[in-house]
Amino acid sequence: MGLLVDGVWQDRWYETRDGRFERESSRFRDRVTPDGSTGFKAEAGRYHLYVSLACPWAHRTLIMRRLKGLEDMIGLSVVHWIMGEQGWTFEDGPGVIADPEGAGFLHQVYARAKPDYTGRVTVPVLWDRQRRTIVSNESSEILRMLGSAFDGVGATPGDFTPAALLREIDDVNARVYDTVNNGVYKAGFATSQGVYEAAVHSLFESLDWLEERLSRRSFLVGERLTEADIRLVTTLFRFDAVYVGHFKCNLRRLIDYPELWDYARALFQTPGIAGTVDFDHIKGHYYGSHPTINPNRIVPIGPVLDWEAPARRRV
Numbered sequence: 001m002g003l004l005v006d007g008v009w010q011d012r013w014y015e016t017r018d019g020r021f022e023r024e025s026s027r028f029r030d031r032v033t034p035d036g037s038t039g040f041k042a043e044a045g046r047y048h049l050y051v052s053l054a055c056p057w058a059h060r061t062l063i064m065r066r067l068k069g070l071e072d073m074i075g076l077s078v079v080h081w082i083m084g085e086q087g088w089t090f091e092d093g094p095g096v097i098a099d100p101e102g103a104g105f106l107h108q109v110y111a112r113a114k115p116d117y118t119g120r121v122t123v124p125v126l127w128d129r130q131r132r133t134i135v136s137n138e139s140s141e142i143l144r145m146l147g148s149a150f151d152g153v154g155a156t157p158g159d160f161t162p163a164a165l166l167r168e169i170d171d172v173n174a175r176v177y178d179t180v181n182n183g184v185y186k187a188g189f190a191t192s193q194g195v196y197e198a199a200v201h202s203l204f205e206s207l208d209w210l211e212e213r214l215s216r217r218s219f220l221v222g223e224r225l226t227e228a229d230i231r232l233v234t235t236l237f238r239f240d241a242v243y244v245g246h247f248k249c250n251l252r253r254l255i256d257y258p259e260l261w262d263y264a265r266a267l268f269q270t271p272g273i274a275g276t277v278d279f280d281h282i283k284g285h286y287y288g289s290h291p292t293i294n295p296n297r298i299v300p301i302g303p304v305l306d307w308e309a310p311a312r313r314r315v
């Protein structure tokens, strides 16, 4: 694990300030648009997505690529689940899909885009084959692009951010991002008791709030699947397998929340989504890549969860 400094890889663990993990903001923030006014026009075959199947941020973009039927239009590379001294790699293994240009490490893809890049080397990455650069490495923005930019060139119809619901989607996303998606990391990477406890309390207050919300409705916003659901569920998929144990988010498990558990299964069973979930990469990554938390890298066998058990909700 490390980062690039002026294009040179340095092996370094996350630094915390007062015991607090602070997520660095993404550096590549361009946009693909239907008309190409940003310099990145939506075209079939032009873009390539780099993901880790372990990573909840990358997972959202993979789900959107699937739901919008973009698999033939946007290429895919999948890194190895272990993030070691060289960061993400393309070392061969089940489920790994190599870089089409033969990079061994993801940091080489970043350096290809910007030879003097300084910053963390994260997934997901949306790569432009034509301009040979990174369009974006910010999952929330890649998600929006995949959700609509390719509609004029053959994407599957379906709007996951309808204008009438956008304000509410953004509001739910903001709380879910801070306390749930990133909340589990704040708890897991905390290096002081107080910081850990505060993160866990905020996380479970939000899960209680989501449980209550889902007792009155099938999905987070409106009576349909929206981007807000896609953003929440990647954390729920990982919750009992990883966050309860490895990140010590153990006040309750996902399966202790009847509505959230039903909701997570309904999304899992939505055509196409189960194929994006890889519990071997998920467990192998977290338990194997964080030596300060799990120095012996032993991967627990359980929990045994029945993701195929019928859900009351239907997407």
Ligand SMILES: N[C@@H](CCC(=O)N[C@@H](CS)C(=O)NCC(=O)O)C(=O)O
Pocket: 001, 002, 025, 026, 052, 054, 055, 056, 057, 058, 087, 120, 121, 122, 123, 124, 137, 138, 139, 140
């Ligand atoms: N804000 C970014 C965060 C992405 C992120 O942190 N990804 C993690 C994997 S779950 C990563 O690649 N970390 C490598 C590192 O921080 O060095 C996004 O949402 O796209």
